[in-house]
Amino acid sequence: KKGARAGGRSRWNGVDPIYLVKNAELMKTLVDFYGFDPNTFKIDVQLAARTPDDQRPKRLYFCSKGVAELLKADAEEKLKIVCAGVKCFERQDKDADIPCQYRLAQEGLQVTLPNLTKQKVVIKLSEYAALLEHRAMPFRSDETDTATRVFCPQSIASLIAANQGCCVVLPDMATAEEANLPAASASTAEDLAIVCWLGKATVSLMVSKPDAALLMDRIGVDRSKAYAKPNPMQVKRDEETAAQAEDAPAADATKDADAK
Structure with missing residues (x-):
């Protein structure tokens, strides 16, 4: 009798079977978008x-x-498998224009990050701390925009170089002294890597608030002071609102003149 892995029905009620992923197009998308080397990162035979x-x-x-070999051999599903493997990817339905349907999972970075050659962004440690605090910040701007007060030109260039969609942000540990965060020296950039979503003009955190708080503590950020700082996204919105308010009287005056 064939089990679900061999094209039949699952023999177990209440426990979904575990399948090895064989969709070549799906795996090619992952390889192309994230730059995995299929010779060293065997997603073609070890993804489930x-x-x-x-x-x-x-x-x-x-x-x-x-x-993977055990799953492949258990075509009749004589084994009742509750869980297997490390979650590395999650489907994203947020933006259909993004070529890759799957984003990276934070808990799987220890597996995926060493094999990642694309979608890696490096920013200053102070910028990394601000991103953990505010969770979303603008980066693509003109010289007068508030984003230039948050990200340095090198960081902006690194952000722009990546494709829109999921990315991994790593802090530049050489800037720890400049950021006045000496506790960060006990960690490596890979230890502090975070999964983010890169939009057209903003970068957003994709880790939970408790995890972000733990990372802030790890690099020595005083959260009681950090949360007193204004959110760059809110500052930008306030500036846009103020500009619109200034333009409104002029527009009303023009309408009145035309009416007369």
């Missing part, structure tokens, strides 16, 4: 999901070679 890959699985897990 709870649903068949032709149904666009919500989550993708990377499992060891031994587990």
Whole structure:
């Protein structure tokens, strides 16, 4: 009798089967977007999901070679597998224009980050701390925009160089002294890597607030002082609102003159 992995029905009630992902197009998208080397990062044979890959699985897990071989051999599903692998990817339905349907999972960065050659952004440690605090900040701007007060030109260039969509942001640990965050020296950039979403003009944090708070504590940020600082996104919105308010009387005066 065939199990779900071999094209039949699952033998277990209440426990979804685990499938090895075989969708070549899906894996090619991951390789092209994130720059994985399929020779060293075996997503073509070690990627698994709870649903068949032709149904666009919500989550993708990377499992060891031994587990992958076990799943492949268990076509009749004699094994009742509750979980397997590390969650590395999650389906994103936020933006259909993004070429990759899957974003990176924060908990899987220890597996994916060493194999990542694209979508890596490096910013100053002070900017990294501000991003953890505010969770979303503008970066693409003209010289008069508030974004230039947050990101330095080198960081902006790194952000612009990445494609829109999911990316990994790493702090430049050489700027720890400049940021006055000496505690950060106990960590590496890879230890502090965070998954973010890169839009046309903003970068947004994709880790939970508790995790962000832990990272702030890890690099020595005084959160009681940090949260007193204005959010650059809110500052920008306030400036735009003020500019619109200034333009409104002039527009009304023009209408009155035309009416007369």
